[in-house]
Amino acid sequence: MLTSGPVVVMQMPEQLNSAAVRAFMQDMQPLLEIHRPRIVFDCSQVRYMDSVGVEMMLHCLEEAMKRDGDLKLAALSPESEVVLELMRVARVFEAFATADEAVRSFNAVPAEGVSQEASWYANVFGDMRAIKQAS
Amino acid sequence: MLSAIIIVGPEIREEVDSGVSAEKVASEFAREAAQLPPSTPLACVEVLGRSVVGRLIDELGRAEIGATSVFVDATVAPRQAGIDSSTNVTFSVSEDPWDMAAQKLAADVETETISVMRASAFVEFDFGDFLQSHREQGKVVTRAFDHERPLDLWVIDRAAVTDGEDLRTILQRSMPARYSVRGYVNRLEHPRDLRRLVVDSLTSRCQLRPQATEIRPGVWIDESAQVNRDARIVAPAYIGRGSRVEAQCLITRCSNVESNCQVDYGTVVEDSSILSNSYVGIGLDLSHSIVDGNNLLSLERNVTLEIADPCVIRPNRVARKEKNRHSPIIFGFGGAQFAPAEEGSR
Numbered sequence A: 001m002l003t004s005g006p007v008v009v010m011q012m013p014e015q016l017n018s019a020a021v022r023a024f025m026q027d028m029q030p031l032l033e034i035h036r037p038r039i040v041f042d043c044s045q046v047r048y049m050d051s052v053g054v055e056m057m058l059h060c061l062e063e064a065m066k067r068d069g070d071l072k073l074a075a076l077s078p079e080s081e082v083v084l085e086l087m088r089v090a091r092v093f094e095a096f097a098t099a100d101e102a103v104r105s106f107n108a109v110p111a112e113g114v115s116q117e118a119s120w121y122a123n124v125f126g127d128m129r130a131i132k133q134a135s
Numbered sequence B: 001m002l003s004a005i006i007i008v009g010p011e012i013r014e015e016v017d018s019g020v021s022a023e024k025v026a027s028e029f030a031r032e033a034a035q036l037p038p039s040t041p042l043a044c045v046e047v048l049g050r051s052v053v054g055r056l057i058d059e060l061g062r063a064e065i066g067a068t069s070v071f072v073d074a075t076v077a078p079r080q081a082g083i084d085s086s087t088n089v090t091f092s093v094s095e096d097p098w099d100m101a102a103q104k105l106a107a108d109v110e111t112e113t114i115s116v117m118r119a120s121a122f123v124e125f126d127f128g129d130f131l132q133s134h135r136e137q138g139k140v141v142t143r144a145f146d147h148e149r150p151l152d153l154w155v156i157d158r159a160a161v162t163d164g165e166d167l168r169t170i171l172q173r174s175m176p177a178r179y180s181v182r183g184y185v186n187r188l189e190h191p192r193d194l195r196r197l198v199v200d201s202l203t204s205r206c207q208l209r210p211q212a213t214e215i216r217p218g219v220w221i222d223e224s225a226q227v228n229r230d231a232r233i234v235a236p237a238y239i240g241r242g243s244r245v246e247a248q249c250l251i252t253r254c255s256n257v258e259s260n261c262q263v264d265y266g267t268v269v270e271d272s273s274i275l276s277n278s279y280v281g282i283g284l285d286l287s288h289s290i291v292d293g294n295n296l297l298s299l300e301r302n303v304t305l306e307i308a309d310p311c312v313i314r315p316n317r318v319a320r321k322e323k324n325r326h327s328p329i330i331f332g333f334g335g336a337q338f339a340p341a342e343e344g345s346r
Helices: A018-032 A051-066 A078-086 A099-105 A128-134 B022-033 B052-062 B097-107 B127-137 B167-173 B191-202
Strands: A007-011 A038-042 A070-074 A094-096 B002-008 B067-073 B089-094 B113-118 B141-145 B150-157 B177-180 B213-216 B219-221 B237-239 B250-252 B255-257 B268-270 B278-280 B285-287 B289-292 B295-298 B303-306 B313-315
Touching (some): A007 A018, A038 A099, A051 A070, A078 B303, B002 B052, B067 B097, B089 B097, B097 B167, B141 B167, B191 B289, B237 B250, B250 B255
Antiparallel strands (some): B141 B150, B278 B313
């Protein structure tokens, strides 16, 4: 049975330090425990990020992927991009200019619009038979 | 007799007919664009083992200048200005170094010709040729120019100096004779210029030479530096005095690691400068940047970060012991303060 949950956009706090991360994770934890979590971290307000913040983001990504979901980043400031590149994690995340783009990238389809017999990749790759014939 | 004066401090703000100096507008725009507070002379920053000011003093010594006087703005301690003690060089610290220099000139009746330089740009020029041009043109003040603008480099006749007159006024008073500098010029107005100076030196585009041993073509490593045998240093690159590069690091693409730094395990440093007394943490990827203590300037994105996480970057423990350590350089663009150059230990 295939279900697609909504994409959740989480506004990241201004300061991604230890204290803020602890508080943020209290809100995040329930979202990571659902099936196929689809999460966007809106980083437009982030003014400071350190290794604790980066670890938290990696942890959330890992937890989301364990449940066949994903986590994407949106609206990274140049400062945040520098920190992510410095710590070699920039390539791990998909990043988008806006939260809307990140949400659209999940190709979210209402649950009632998806055939229960269709493979999970049908909406992404289209008709596999046609693709195989073309190749 | 010839003597030299070096000012380590603010520039002369020159007014033109419009009432606004073009230089002032250009330099302030550059600072604003980079989100930088009022500047500190980059000429005082240790570059490839020695600051531009230190090299200038060395050069004046080789040119057999009678005496060199260095007047330092009170916000910059001589040790931090990249200047070490030397014979024939006197240092004075003042809230107004220009004024103090004028007083010295007025008192020095034995000197006939004085070279006045503000520690700013790195300029390659023939001092003897400059002097000769001054004498031939017959004006009391001769100023050096490159193809763009005037440089803060003058030769003046002692006769032009009257008691109590401000040196800046003397230098601006009359239209100076011009001396065209044809050699390499780097104005060091922005940290990006500092990076360019490093690249130009390591690729032999200018005469500035790293103060270290060239252990193989393009790789300069100071004898006191410790480079783990599992680290990779790819030419051209420079590792300075007392620095450590740990295992699995990669230092490449004209990167320079100045004195008393540590680059920790597995970090890649590409096209970047790590200024003296800085620690760069484990497993990082530093590219197109300048690190100074816990401050990082990304040249690619033109942003400056102060990173409070000591696991990432921080002042190296040698510097942290120093009670009078000021804010670092680039970001000292923040308060006219520097990472100590440690050159006094030479």
